[in-house]
Amino acid sequence: MQYIDTALDGESLVTPDAIAAEVFSSKGQKIDDRERMLAETELALALNMALSQFKQEKPPAEVVHWMAGALHKIRNRVSPAIWQTLIPMAQNHAVSDYFLEDPFTNWSFSKPRGYSGDAQLLDFIYGHESVAEEIANASPLGSAIYNYTKDASSSVAVRERRDLLTQHVDEMATSRGADVEIMTIAAGHLREANRSVALQENRIKRWVALDQDPLSIGSIRRDFAGTCIEPVDGSVRSLLTNQHRLGKFDFIYAAGLYDYLNDKVSVKLTKKCLSMLKPNGVFMFANFAEDIVVDGYMETFMNWALLLRSEPDMWRIIHASTPEGDVDAQVRFGANRNVVYGFIRKIG
Ligand SMILES: C[S@@+](CC[C@H](N)C(=O)[O-])C[C@H]1O[C@@H](n2cnc3c(N)ncnc32)[C@H](O)[C@@H]1O
Structure with missing residues (x-):
């Protein structure tokens, strides 16, 4: 496991900030400005490409598959400190509105129970009836993305x-x-x-x-x-x-x-x-x-x-x-x- 140097105490609610501090702790890591700018450019190109694919009405499963692959490659290539700076860039990009139509992605992002990885989130993976309403109310685009995310390897x-x-x-x-x-x-x-x-x-x-x-x-x-x-x-x-x-x-x-x-x-x-x-x-x-x-x-x-x-x-x-x-x-x-x-x- 990499980059872990702060302490989670195992106490109750797991917030995204607490986990991010663990996963991407960048204490003492210098950010190389040139590397950061290159990474930002690469990410911006990928996000824009996914956005235009959605606008051209490419099959949503193909877009999310392509986007997930592109993000994985960028994450692997750049330093953790730089990756951490890229996360808000993706979250604030117009393409995120498309992904958030997926009820599973949306639940995870909005964290209705106030912390990451709650049991109801896993019910989207299990296809349990407790989330049937959210799934039924999804837009056609959201349903198509969910069909991909519910069967992603994870x-x-x-x-x-x-x-x-x-x-x-x-x-x-x-x-x-x-x-x-x-x-x-x-x-x-x-x-x-x-x-x-x-x-x-x-x-x-x-x-x-x-x-x-x-x-x-x-x-x-x-x-x-x-x-x-x-x-x-x-x-x-x-x-x-x-x-x-x-x-x-x-x-x-x-x-x-x-x-x-x-x-x-x-x-x-x-x-x-x-x-x-x-x-x-x-x-x-x-x-x-x-x-x-x-x-x-x-x-x-x-x-x-x-x-x-x-x-x-x-x-x-x-x-x-x-x-x-x-x-x-x-x-x-x-x-x-x-x-x-x-x-x-x-x-x-
Ligand atoms: C991802 S769910 C897993 C649920 C179940 N084990 C499964 O595999 O479907 C994580 C669960 O861990 C619980 N949890 C998180 N931090 C905890 C802690 N510090 N102590 C006890 N439970 C915790 C959450 O409340 C949540 O129900």
């Missing part, structure tokens, strides 16, 4: 992530038996529970779902009333400061959270989760990977910055969290390598 990886979570929960329930206890951190709407066969068959003793957003907690409480799922209003901070008495678990996992936590907080949280495992328990954390190609589109038109991690980044967190080495650990990628997973099994 979205495909998030749907696979949800399905893998269901699979791990069900496998854990099968292998551990009726006393199995699970905890989800940053649960969002806990959509992975919808398809859990073990949950349907009442084969899980306890499934704690913790999130800092009261709206998400309310959604879980409503959707899973009468099941073993226990919604807990809590944050990374409240966990780290021992404000809950949650007991021990066979399986603890976090998806869609580490992307917002710097290494220091990630290590603290990982250690905390390992301390809450039963013998042979498993902790899993997912992170968007550096291979993602829609990073430039997400950071500009969606105003959705994430801390992308590589395989060595994941291992660094694992090694720093397990100094005694009394664990089995693995790092694996999802099918399209847009999400990377760290698994730590506590031995004995």
Whole structure:
């Protein structure tokens, strides 16, 4: 992971500014004026080109695909400090009005819940009924762009992530038996529970779902009333400061959270989760990977910055969290390598 030198404390609301400070911290980085001017020119050309493609009524999916590719190339080529200066230029360009017709891009950009990456945003990726109205009310252009963004490689990886979570929960329930206890951190709407066969068959003793957003907690409480799922209003901070008495678990996992936590907080949280495992328990954390190609589109038109991690980044967190080495650990990628997973099994 690059350019991280300030601290996110893992506390409640994740604001775009806090993440941008983490992702693009440019402290001490000198901006080369010539490089900046060249980058601005290149970006202006790309934005104008996309605008004229929209005006010529080119298929919207082609325009957004082309734009996302152009942004990815520019982001990779310029220094982080310069890229940071380019983001507002894209956001303030007339072409952004076209992209914002996509209800998914619009939700991400406008952040109705006040922070980046809320659970309702993920519902656009899952195609969940909670966002059916926004999707139905989109303009024809917005619908066409949404048809692209909902199937972008990152979205495909998030749907696979949800399905893998269901699979791990069900496998854990099968292998551990009726006393199995699970905890989800940053649960969002806990959509992975919808398809859990073990949950349907009442084969899980306890499934704690913790999130800092009261709206998400309310959604879980409503959707899973009468099941073993226990919604807990809590944050990374409240966990780290021992404000809950949650007991021990066979399986603890976090998806869609580490992307917002710097290494220091990630290590603290990982250690905390390992301390809450039963013998042979498993902790899993997912992170968007550096291979993602829609990073430039997400950071500009969606105003959705994430801390992308590589395989060595994941291992660094694992090694720093397990100094005694009394664990089995693995790092694996999802099918399209847009999400990377760290698994730590506590031995004995
Ligand atoms: C991208 S969503 C992921 C939801 C779900 N895990 C999924 O994969 O669909 C991120 C969730 O993390 C929660 N979150 C963000 N920061 C948090 C923190 N510091 N403590 C607890 N939850 C947090 C948000 O409220 C949101 O529900």
